[in-house]
Amino acid sequence: GKQLKPQPRAKGEITHYCTLCEVEVFNILFVKEINGKFPVYCVYCARRAGLDDFIVLQQLTFHDLAKIFDNMQMNLIHKAALVC
Numbered sequence: 695g696k697q698l699k700p701q702p703r704a705k706g707e708i709t710h711y712c713t714l715c716e717v718e719v720f721n722i723l724f725v726k727e728i729n730g731k732f733p734v735y736c737v738y739c740a741r742r743a744g745l746d747d748f749i750v751l752q753q754l755t756f757h758d759l760a761k762i763f764d765n766m767q768m769n770l771i772h773k774a775a776l777v778c
Contacts, residue, residue: 701751
C-alpha cells in the first residue's frame with residue numbers, strides 16, 4: 695500500500711481535477727512529478743498507470759471529515775415558506 699502524506703488544503707486553494715479524465719478529486723490526491731510540476735490524478739487513472747511513481751496526499755484527516763459530517767444539521771423548509 696501507499697503511505698498517505700498530510701498536505702493541508704491552503705486557504706483559497708482551487709478545486710483539483712484529474713489531469714487525464716477531468717473528474718473532480720477531493721481530499722486524496724495522487725500526484726506524480728513531471729518536469730518539476732505535480733499534476734493531480736484520480737485514484738482510477740493513477741491505478742491504471744501503476745501506483746509506483748505516485749505520491750498520495752491527504753488534505754483532510756478522516757477524523758476531521760467525520761467531525762464535519764457529525765456536526766451537519768438538516769434545515770427543513772416548510773412548503774408555505776417557498777415562494778416561486
